[in-house]
Amino acid sequence: MEANLKNYEYPAPPPYESLPYAVPMRPVPPPPPYSPAEPTGQSGTAPPTRSPPWDRKKKIYVTTITVIIVVIVAVILIGYFASRQAILLSPPTCQVYCSFSFSCISSSQICDGVGDCLFGDDEENCGPQMLPTFPTCQFCSFSSNCIRANQICNGIADCPYGDDEENCGPIIFPSLPSCPMYCISTFMCISAKQICNGIADCPYGDDEENCVRLYGADSQLQVYSTLKSAWLPVCADNWTDAYGRLACQDIGYNGSSYNRSDTMNSTYAPNGYFQLKNGSQTSKLYSSIEHSSSCSLGQVVSLRCISCGVSYNSVASHKVGGTKAASGNWPWHVGLRYKTGLLCGGSIISPKWIVTAAHCVYGSYSNASGWKVFAGALTQPSYSDANGYSVERIIVFPGYNSSDNDNDIALMKLTNDIKFSYTTQPVCLPNVGMFWEAGTQCWISGWNTTSQGGNISTTLQYAEVQLVPSHVCNQSHVYNGSITPSMLCADARHGRIGSCQGDGGGPLVTETNGTWWLVGETSWGVGCAQPNKPGVYGNMTSFLGWIYLQMRTYS
Numbered sequence: 001m002e003a004n005l006k007n008y009e010y011p012a013p014p015p016y017e018s019l020p021y022a023v024p025m026r027p028v029p030p031p032p033p034y035s036p037a038e039p040t041g042q043s044g045t046a047p048p049t050r051s052p053p054w055d056r057k058k059k060i061y062v063t064t065i066t067v068i069i070v071v072i073v074a075v076i077l078i079g080y081f082a083s084r085q086a087i088l089l090s091p092p093t094c095q096v097y098c099s100f101s102f103s104c105i106s107s108s109q110i111c112d113g114v115g116d117c118l119f120g121d122d123e124e125n126c127g128p129q130m131l132p133t134f135p136t137c138q139f140c141s142f143s144s145n146c147i148r149a150n151q152i153c154n155g156i157a158d159c160p161y162g163d164d165e166e167n168c169g170p171i172i173f174p175s176l177p178s179c180p181m182y183c184i185s186t187f188m189c190i191s192a193k194q195i196c197n198g199i200a201d202c203p204y205g206d207d208e209e210n211c212v213r214l215y216g217a218d219s220q221l222q223v224y225s226t227l228k229s230a231w232l233p234v235c236a237d238n239w240t241d242a243y244g245r246l247a248c249q250d251i252g253y254n255g256s257s258y259n260r261s262d263t264m265n266s267t268y269a270p271n272g273y274f275q276l277k278n279g280s281q282t283s284k285l286y287s288s289i290e291h292s293s294s295c296s297l298g299q300v301v302s303l304r305c306i307s308c309g310v311s312y313n314s315v316a317s318h319k320v321g322g323t324k325a326a327s328g329n330w331p332w333h334v335g336l337r338y339k340t341g342l343l344c345g346g347s348i349i350s351p352k353w354i355v356t357a358a359h360c361v362y363g364s365y366s367n368a369s370g371w372k373v374f375a376g377a378l379t380q381p382s383y384s385d386a387n388g389y390s391v392e393r394i395i396v397f398p399g400y401n402s403s404d405n406d407n408d409i410a411l412m413k414l415t416n417d418i419k420f421s422y423t424t425q426p427v428c429l430p431n432v433g434m435f436w437e438a439g440t441q442c443w444i445s446g447w448n449t450t451s452q453g454g455n456i457s458t459t460l461q462y463a464e465v466q467l468v469p470s471h472v473c474n475q476s477h478v479y480n481g482s483i484t485p486s487m488l489c490a491d492a493r494h495g496r497i498g499s500c501q502g503d504g505g506g507p508l509v510t511e512t513n514g515t516w517w518l519v520g521e522t523s524w525g526v527g528c529a530q531p532n533k534p535g536v537y538g539n540m541t542s543f544l545g546w547i548y549l550q551m552r553t554y555s
Contacts, residue, residue: 195226212250214431221301228271235275235295236263242282248305252551259304266300309428309515325460330445332427335374335381345446345506348426351417356505358400358410368394376423380447380458390415395550407486408523409538427518430541438469442510446503465490478532486542488520491534508537
């Protein structure tokens with residue numbers, strides 16, 4: 001894709017062609033049939049009874065306690081409002097009071113990206129509209145709080161749910177030099193030597209989370225160094241597949257899916273490297289490596305934890321716009337059936353794991369036993385088909401918002417492994433450091449409709465789309481600020497086919513040097529054939545840490 005696509009802009013406002021997108025629909029179950037209450041078989045009125053003395057004393061005791069509690073609460077509330085009133089009455093020069101601490105701040109400190117109030121309430125409800133004014137503003141995932149870039153991964157939870165400190169490697173607390181790390185669950189203090197050493201010193205093992213990752217399209221292996229507070233590549237000297245399996249297990253993959261270890265030329269690493277110790281054993285990766293200023297062979301390790309992203313009947317060389325798929329075109333696409341009803345899509349990422357949309361499995365559809373997964377199917381699967389895979393567990397992203405479909409992603413863990421073949425293969429999850437530019441050519445697939453209110457196709461369809469910049473999607477005549485960092489937009493600018501009903505959770509993929517990567521999953525849109533309404537997809541790179549955490553936890 002040419003470099004000038006970075007400056008990709010829509011013509012304003014609507015010289016779009018109509019595009020068919022829609023919010024994935026779910027059938028609404030009919031109300032239960034009305035049935036009158038059954039007769040009790042009793043008649044008349046039972047004679048009144050008088051409580052025994054000990055029951056009356058018990059009631060008096062409970063009543064007395066209740067009155068005391070009410071009085072205490074009333075006194076606290078009266079004191080609270082009295083103190084608040086006293087503060088609000090003076091001094092008259094104060095422009096704004098913090099909601100909970102009554103600290104006085106100026107109006108210029110509101111929504112400036114800095115939490116001046118004790119609980120950060122001066123940065124709440126600032127909304128995405130503040131982004132053009134504050135280009136350095138970073139928004140928390142689960143609230144509209146604005147934080148500075150240097151507040152991300154600094155060891156301090158500035159967001160209400162701490163999401164500014166997720167996927168950063170171990171949580172380090174530089175402001176508390178006497179304690180290198182606190183366990184999240186217990187606030188127990190552990191030493192620097194206990195972090196990323198292969199031993200779970202925290203009760204829930206959070207000192208060993210996110211210590212290994214793959215970086216970039218070359219899948220360079222990197223291990224977090226607490227000493228350097230940085231991610232370091234690993235020298236290929238004496239590296240074997242046994243170490244490769246250990247590293248992949250630390251990331252979240254099952255050792256049985258391990259593919260291979262490769263080497264690549266080492267580039268300058270300002271913080272140095274890790275290398276294997278002389279005579280090290282392969283039982284624990286962290287205890288087998290040590291810091292090094294260079295690699296003697298000039299090579300570092302790259303890993304393929306699973307053979308993925310292979311289509312034996314690729315369509316990447318064709319310009320398409322709504323075409324019936326052939327066998328092997330999209331081997332990672334699966335059909336999801338809930339009992340005899342809902343049809344959604346999903347993507348295979350390992351023999352046991354499926355990525356789909358949270359809106360497909362939310363609420364009344366969250367019962368794992370009601371779902372079946374159909375891999376390698378070209379025609380629309382039936383729930384009664386014998387080749388469906390049962391679902392053991394459904395995990396919805398904890399920040400999913402059903403009202404605006406933010407963080408619309410979920411995982412399915414299957415009861416049995418999927419058997420890979422010509423028609424059934426996993427797609428590659430993107431690595432950290434992989435970003436998709438505007439204009440990137442992608443493909444979608446699904447049993448979608450091709451018109452508003454049309455019938456769902458009986459044959460798997462696919463279409464080419466292009467990524468659209470988020471700032472374009474957030475324009476007032478497109479989605480008016482509704483696109484969050486966890487979302488991507490894509491449309492078929494030269495066609496009339498795109499995501500529509502029935503495609504929820506289906507894959508959005510792109511191909512790079514013969515490897516197919518999962519860019520996103522189909523989330524929502526507005527209508528079918530609606531102008532200026534591209535399809536909206538979950539941004540897969542936003543969820544990598546969470547996905548791997550679930551794979552490790554439930555392996």
